[in-house]
Amino acid sequence: MNHTALQILLAGSVVLPLVGALAALLPAPPGLKGKNPDQAVLRHGVTVTGVVFAATLALAVGFDHAHPARMQATTDLSWIPALGIRIHLGVDGISLPLVVLTALLTFLCAVYSYFKMPTGPSPKAFVALLLVLESGTLATFAVLDLMLFFLAFEMVLIPMYFLIARWGGAGRQAAAWKFILYTLLGSVVMLLGLLLIGLKSGTFDMVALATDNGPKAQLSHTVQLVAVLAVGIGLAVKSPMWPLHSWLPDAHTAAPTVGSVLLAGVLLKMGTYGFVRIALPITPDGLHTVAPYLAALAAVGIVYGSLACLALVRTGAKGDLKRLIAYSSVGHMGFVLLGIASMTPTGINGALFANIAHGLITGLLFFLVGGLKDRLGSTDLDTLAGTTGAALYGRAPRFGGLLAFAAVASLGLPGLAGFWGEMLAMFGAFSPAAGLSRPAFLTFMALAGLGTLLTAAYLLLVVRRICMGGTLKAPTSPTEAGGPATAPALLDLAGYEYAAWGPLAVLTVLAGLWPAALLGLTNPAVQQLLGGGK
Template identity: 80%
Template sequence: MNQTAMQLVLAAIVVLPLLGALAALFPAPPGLKGKSPDQAVLRHGVTVTGAVFVLSVVLAAGFDHDADGPATMQAESDVSWIPALGIRLHLGVDGVSLPLLVLTALLTFLCAVYSYFAMPAGPSPRAFVALLLVLEGGMLATFAVLNLLLFFLAFEMVLIPMYFLIARWGGAGRGPAAWKFILYTLLGSVVMLLGLLLVGFKGGTFDMVALATDNGSGLTRTTQLIAVLAIGAGLAVKTPMWPLHSWLPDAHTAAPTVGSVLLAGVLLKMGTYGFVRILLPVAPDGMETYAPFLAAFGVTGILYGSLACLALARNGARGDLKRLIAYSSVGHMGFVLLGISTLTPTGVNGALFANIAHGLITGLLFFLVGALKERTGTTDLDALAGRTGAALYGSAPRLGALLAFGAVASLGLPGLAGFWGEMLTMFAAYDPAAGLSRPAYLVCMAVAGFGTLLTAAYLLVVVRRVCMGDRKAPGAGDRRPLGDVRRYEIAAWSPLVTLTVLAGLWPAALLGLTDPAVQKLLAGGS
C-alpha cells in the first residue's frame, strides 16, 4: 500500500469514531431501526467500531515490516492547524504505536459487540454509544498524533466519556468513583501540560519527531529535570504508578463491564506510552536521573498490588473480584515501569510487550467478571465461593475454564502472553543502562521476582475459590446451575484468548515491530 493510501487510512481511523459519535445522536432512518431505536443505535456502534478495527488491520497489513521499516514513521501526514501556536495536525505510526492502535480498535469493537447483547442498565443507549465512540476517538488519537499539544488534547479527551460511563452506567458507588477518577487525572494533567509547554517553548517546537531527533540537545539539564518531573507526574497518574493509583480500584469496581475493559486495556497504556514516546527520546538526561526512582516506585507497586490482592482473596475478607483485578493491574503496570526505567532496548521492549499482554489478558478477565456478575448478581469473592452455582467447573465449565485460563495467563505462565513482558523487564533489570546503579536494579529485580510468586498465589486462590468452590462455604450444597458461555460472549472473548496464546508462542511477531522503533527512540530518533 502506498503512503498516500496509508495516510487516508490512519486519518479515517482517528476521525471515523468521532463522526460515528455525532451520527449516533440523531434518529436512525426508518429502514434501519430494526425492532427498536435502541437496537439500531447499538448496531450503529458495532458497525462503526467494526469499520475502525478493519481499517486498523488494513493499516497493519500495509505497514512496512522490513528491516528498519517499523522504526520509520509511516502513514505520516503533517498539516498546519494553528500556525500562531505552532500546532500542526501531525499523524503517524511506527512499531511502538501500531500495536497499541490495533489493540484499541479491537477492544472497542469487542466492547460494542458485547454491549449489543448485554447493554448495561442506565440511561439512553444512544448516549452510551456516542460516549463509547468519543472515547475510542480519543484513545486512537493519543497513539497516532505526533504533536505535544495534540497529544495532550487526545490524552484529556478520554476523561469526559469515561467519567460519564462510570457515573451513569456504573454500579454501586459510581458517583464518588467517577469524581475520584476525573479529579486525580485532571490534577495530574494540569502538571503535565506545564511540562509539555516547557519542552515545546524551550525546544523551539511541539513536534514530537523533531524533538526526539534533537535528543534533548536543545534543552538544558535543568529543563529536562523539570520536564520529566512534570510530564512524568501526569503520565504516572494515568499509568497508574504507586502511590498515585488510589483512584483505580474504585473506578474499576464501579464501572460497567465495557468501561473496566477499556480502562484497563487501553487507558492505562496511555501513560506508559507517553514515557516511551516523549520522555525517553526528548529528555534523556532527565530520565537517567529519575530512572532509579521510577524503578523503585514500579517494584513497590508490584509488591503492594500483590499483597492487596492476597488480602482481598482470603476467606472472609469480603473482597470484590473486580477490585482484586484492579489491584493486580497496579502490579502488572509496575513491571512496565521497571522495564522503561532500565533505559535499555530489552527493558523498553519488555515494557511494550507487557502493555499489550496486559490489555489482552485483563480485558478478558474483566469481561469474565462482568459475566459472573450478570449471572450471580455479585462480584464478592466470599459470596461467589458460597453462592448457589458458584463452583464454575461443575455448573458452567466453559466459563470456569476461561477464568482459569485468564488467571494463569495473568500470573505469567510460559507459553502465554503474560510471560514475555515480565521476563524481559527482569532480565533488563539485571543489566540496566550504563550510568544506572546495577546493585539497586538487582534489588528491584529480586523484588519483582518475589512479586511474581505472590501474583501466582492470589490468582490460584481465586481459581480455587470461584471455579472449584469452597467446601466450607454456607449454602454449598444448594447450588443452582449457571448459564455457560453464550454465543455473543464467545464472539467477544475468543479473539483475546487467541491473541494471548499467539503472543505467548510467537513473541517475535510483536518484538519484531517494537525493537527497531525502540532502538531509534533510545538513540534519539536519529
C-alpha cells in the same frame, strides 16, 4: 500499500468514531430502526467500531514491516501557525500495536454491549461516549505533536467519567469524581512540562524533538529534569504508578463491564506510552536522573498490588473480584514502568510487550467478571466462593475453564502472553543502562520476582475459590435436598460471549507462542529512540 492509502486509513481511524458518535445521537433512518430503536443504535456502534477495526487491520497489513522504526501513514498539516502546533499523525512499530489493540477492544466491547447493554440511561448516549473514547485513545497513540497529544490525552476523560457515573454500579458518582480529579490534576502538571519543552526547544514536533541534532539540543539538563518530572506526574497518574494509583480500584469497581475493559485494556497504556514516546527520546538526561526513583516506585507497586490482592482474596475479607483485578493491574503496570526505567532496549521492549499482554489478559478478566455478575448478581469473593456460589467447574465448566485460563495467563505462565513482557522487564533491570546503579536495580528486580510469586499465589486462590467453590454441606432434612448440595447449573458461555471474549484468548496464546511478531515491530523503533533517532 502506498503512502496515501495508509494516510487515509490512519486519519480515518481517528476521525470516523467522532462522526459515528454524532450520527448515534441523531434519529435513526426509518429503514434502520427495526422493532427496537435502542438495538438500532447499539448495532450502529458495532458497525462503526467494526469498520475502524478493519481499517486498523488494513493499516497493519499495509505497514512496511521491513522498516518499523520509520514513521508511516503520516499526515502533517499546519493547525495553529502562531504557536507552531500542527496536525501531525503517524505510526511506527511502537504505536501500531496499541492502535490495533484499541480498535479491537472497542469493537469487542460494542459487540458485548449489543447483547448485554449495561443498565442506565439512553443507549444513544452510551454508544456516542464509547465512540468518542475510541477516537481520543486512537489519537493519543497516533499524534506526533505535544499539544495534540495533550488534547487527545484529555479527550478520553469526559466519556469515561460519564460511562462510570451514569452506567456504573454502587458508588459510581464518587468513583467517577475521584477518577477525573486525579487525572485532571496530573494533566495540569503534565501540560506545564510539555509547554516547557516546546518553549525551550522552539517546537512541539515529537519527531523533530527525538533527534539528537535537532531542537532537543536546546534543552539543558535542568530543563529536561523539570520537564520529565512534570510530564511524568501526569503520565504516572494514568499508568497508574504507586502511590498515585488510588483512583483505579474505585473506578474499576464502579464502572460497567465495558468501562472496566477499556480502562484497563487501553487507558492505562496511554501513560506508559507517553513515557516511551516523550520522556525517553526527548528528555533522556532528565529521565536518566529520575530512573532509579521511577524503578523503585514501580517495584513497590508490584509488591503492593500483589499484597493488596492477597488481602482481598482471604476468606471473610469481603473482597470484590473487580477490585482485586484492579489492584493486580497496579502490579502488572509496575513491570511496564520497571522496564522503561531500565532505559535498555531489552527492558523497554519488555514494557511494550507487557502493555499489549495486559490489555488482552486483563480485558478478558474484566469481561469474565462482568459475566459472573450477570449470572450470580455479585462480584463479592465470599459470595462467589460460598456454598451457593460459583463452583464454575461443576456448574459452568467452559466458563470456569476460560476464567482459569485468564488467571494463569495473568500470573505469567510461560507460553502465554503475560510471560514475555514481565521476563524482559526483569532482564532489563538485571543489566540497566550505563550510569544507573546496578545493585539498586538488582534489588528492584528481586522485588519484582517476589511480586511474580505473590501474583501466582493470589490468582491460584481466586481460581480455587471461584472455579471449585466452597465445600458443599450435606442436606440435613428432605426440604434441603434441592439446596446447596445440588446447586443448579449456571448458564455456560453464550454465543455472543464466545464472539466477544474468544479473540482475546486466542491472541493471548499467539502472543505467548510467537512473541517475535510483536518484538520484531517494537525493537527497531526502540533502538532508534534510544539512539536519538539517528
